[in-house]
Amino acid sequence: MATDTIIEAKDLCLHFKIDEDYTVKAIDGVSLEIKDGEVFGLVGETGCGKSTTARALCGMYKPTGGDILYRGESVKRKETLNRMHKEIQMIFQDSGAALNPRMTVEKIILEPLKIHHMPVNSADIKHRFDYILEKSGLDKSHLSKYPQELSGGQRQRVAIARSLIMEPRLVVADEPVASLDISIQAQIINLFKHLQNEHGFTFLFIAHDLSVVRFISDRVGVMLKGRLVELGPTEELFNNPVHPYTKSLLSAIHIPDPEYERNKVFLEYDTEKPLGDIMLEVSPGHFVLEEI
Amino acid sequence: MSENLLELKDYSVSFNTPKGEVEAVRNVNLELKPGEILGVVGESGCGKTVMCKSVMKLMPKNAFIKSGSVKVQGEDITSYKERDMRPLRGKRFAMVFQDPMTSLNPTIPIGKQITESILKHEKVSTDEAKRRAIEMLDLVGIKDPNERFKLQPHFFSGGMRQRCVLAVALASKPELLFADEATTALDVTVEEKILNLLLDIRERLGIGMVFISHDLGAVARVADRVAVMYAGKIVEIGTAEEIYYDPRHPYTWGLLSSLPALARKDGELNFIHGMPPSLIDPPPGDAFAERNKYALAIDYEKEPPMFQISETHSAATWLLDERAPRVVSPVNLKKRSALWQQIRS
Numbered sequence: 001m002a003t004d005t006i007i008e009a010k011d012l013c014l015h016f017k018i019d020e021d022y023t024v025k026a027i028d029g030v031s032l033e034i035k036d037g038e039v040f041g042l043v044g045e046t047g048c049g050k051s052t053t054a055r056a057l058c059g060m061y062k063p064t065g066g067d068i069l070y071r072g073e074s075v076k077r078k079e080t081l082n083r084m085h086k087e088i089q090m091i092f093q094d095s096g097a098a099l100n101p102r103m104t105v106e107k108i109i110l111e112p113l114k115i116h117h118m119p120v121n122s123a124d125i126k127h128r129f130d131y132i133l134e135k136s137g138l139d140k141s142h143l144s145k146y147p148q149e150l151s152g153g154q155r156q157r158v159a160i161a162r163s164l165i166m167e168p169r170l171v172v173a174d175e176p177v178a179s180l181d182i183s184i185q186a187q188i189i190n191l192f193k194h195l196q197n198e199h200g201f202t203f204l205f206i207a208h209d210l211s212v213v214r215f216i217s218d219r220v221g222v223m224l225k226g227r228l229v230e231l232g233p234t235e236e237l238f239n240n241p242v243h244p245y246t247k248s249l250l251s252a253i254h255i256p257d258p259e260y261e262r263n264k265v266f267l268e269y270d271t272e273k274p275l276g277d278i279m280l281e282v283s284p285g286h287f288v289l290e291e292i
Numbered sequence: 293m294s295e296n297l298l299e300l301k302d303y304s305v306s307f308n309t310p311k312g313e314v315e316a317v318r319n320v321n322l323e324l325k326p327g328e329i330l331g332v333v334g335e336s337g338c339g340k341t342v343m344c345k346s347v348m349k350l351m352p353k354n355a356f357i358k359s360g361s362v363k364v365q366g367e368d369i370t371s372y373k374e375r376d377m378r379p380l381r382g383k384r385f386a387m388v389f390q391d392p393m394t395s396l397n398p399t400i401p402i403g404k405q406i407t408e409s410i411l412k413h414e415k416v417s418t419d420e421a422k423r424r425a426i427e428m429l430d431l432v433g434i435k436d437p438n439e440r441f442k443l444q445p446h447f448f449s450g451g452m453r454q455r456c457v458l459a460v461a462l463a464s465k466p467e468l469l470f471a472d473e474a475t476t477a478l479d480v481t482v483e484e485k486i487l488n489l490l491l492d493i494r495e496r497l498g499i500g501m502v503f504i505s506h507d508l509g510a511v512a513r514v515a516d517r518v519a520v521m522y523a524g525k526i527v528e529i530g531t532a533e534e535i536y537y538d539p540r541h542p543y544t545w546g547l548l549s550s551l552p553a554l555a556r557k558d559g560e561l562n563f564i565h566g567m568p569p570s571l572i573d574p575p576p577g578d579a580f581a582e583r584n585k586y587a588l589a590i591d592y593e594k595e596p597p598m599f600q601i602s603e604t605h606s607a608a609t610w611l612l613d614e615r616a617p618r619v620v621s622p623v624n625l626k627k628r629s630a631l632w633q634q635i636r637s
């Protein structure tokens with residue numbers, strides 16, 4: 001298999017058994033791969049399983065079906081899982097809740113190293129720390145502060161710095177800009193873009209704001225009810241959506257243009273409709289779930 | 293000329309806090325006609341919510357109206373006390389908040405929460421109120437209203453709950469509806485449906501709305517006029533076309549150009565540097581000057597007045613003074629949007 005694939009989900013299933021006759025199929029046969037250096041966007045409505053997929057890919061849940069391959073090796077092997085835990089980092093939506101209020105910024109950023117028993121005081125790490133601080137747009141004056149003394153945008157920067165300190169191969173960002181003001185959102189998006197372009201970081205980027213996903217992602221996957229309904233290169237998918245659900249989702253995007261907005265037609269999609277089983281390739285790299 | 297539904301004149305609201313007086317809303321002038329939707333945009337903390345809540349007097353004890361007046365349908369309510377306000381709330385104006393679950397009582401069936409609002413304001417029989425409540429549920433697009441009438445909020449999805457909140461708000465037939473980030477927490481497809489519902493309700497009931505949002509896309513969908521707020525002030529106000537296609541205030545430029553929706557994929561997003569100023573003892577001059585790369589020397593000393601650009605459009609920036617250097621707006625939305633639509637079709 002190609003070496004440039006970092007992580008691959010193969011027919012991944014995650015079924016939560018609530019009781020004897022009720023099972024929640026949070027993820028139901030999702031196959032996707034994330035390549036080195038790309039930003040993979042995952043979109044879909046609330047409860048479609050995008051966050052669960054992201055968490056499963058971080059190794060936070062044990063799949064009930066299918067498999068996850070981390071750099072070609074199954075995570076069912078303990079060593080692979082351990083390596084994956086070290087090399088994948090996560091950023092969450094609510095940075096206020098994700099940062100320990102009783103730790104200073106410096107301690108927060110260095111904590112992952114401690115957890116993984118790495119020498120915090122070595123010259124190499126010190127150098128890396130300064131470098132990441134600069135890249136995340138923080139400065140030394142922030143280090144002694146507590147999260148509640150920072151603004152939302154600064155807190156999200158701290159969360160990003162913390163995820164980068166381990167030099168991860170993949171950063172999973174779950175709605176990292178959803179709760180930020182437009183202008184700060186733009187700064188954080190620029191930061192993500194910069195980290196990818198200049199430093200080759202790989203991201204799995206989850207958002208419900210499709211225009212953000214379009215701006216930042218190389219490839220996009222659309223999820224519905226635990227299934228992947230469409231997957232393709234961003235521009236290809238946005239310009240030639242095939243699945244009716246994708247079309248509906250795209251027609252709902254709001255563009256800051258009153259004339260366009262007043263005349264646009266929203267295509268409604270009945271999400272109760274059963275989904276097909278087979279992914280078809282409609283153009284190179286563009287897959288669509290077959291309709292029944 | 294018809295009577296204004298809502299009229300704010302030189303309106304200022306402040307909070308007394310241990311750290312000093314927070315001037316949350318400063319000298320706002322605003323008019324809303326019946327059946328009109330006014331979008332209010334701005335960053336968090338710019339005073340958009342306080343402005344609306346203070347009209348309904350849903351404020352904590354440490355808040356007070358510092359100056360100016362509020363008129364609702366010509367009636368001056370500035371000095372009204374809680375007792376005077378109670379019959380007006382719901383009847384004259386109602387408000388819908390961001391999180392529907394905190395607005396609804398989780399233990400009471402939806403139907404009862406709507407009838408409660410009707411019975412409070414009108415002398416009607418319970419049967420009549422129930423009939424009206426079911427009509428309301430039908431109006432906001434809930435299917436099988438007779439069945440759903442008896443269900444508690446947790447049986448509904450987020451979008452459905454927001455529809456229920458709307459039904460509660462509209463049941464008492466208000467003339468004016470404040471929608472405070474009412475669609476922010478919803479999925480795009482659900483948001484689209486709720487926005488269409490708001491437009492439909494306006495069409496059918498002819499009520500006026502103040503639509504608060506930080507999403508300029510959603511505002512473009514519904515608003516007839518748009519007010520841009522910064523540090524407690526309205527810095528630019530005009531029809532939606534004027535604000536989106538011909539913005540004049542540097543802050544509006546900043547907001548519009550930091551949106552990823554119409555950005556070029558290979559470029560970076562623009563953003564506004566810095567943070568909004570503290571509203572305890574706000575800076576003299578233009579509050580936006582510090583973050584404004586087009587700021588003039590006068591911006592730091594003297595507050596710009598509202599410059600009238602057209603009958604409906606005005607902006608508070610010294611750039612519009614005849615002595616100021618000519619600055620061309622860096623955002624050309626029309627051009628970018630046309631390009632965008634071309635790609636799509």
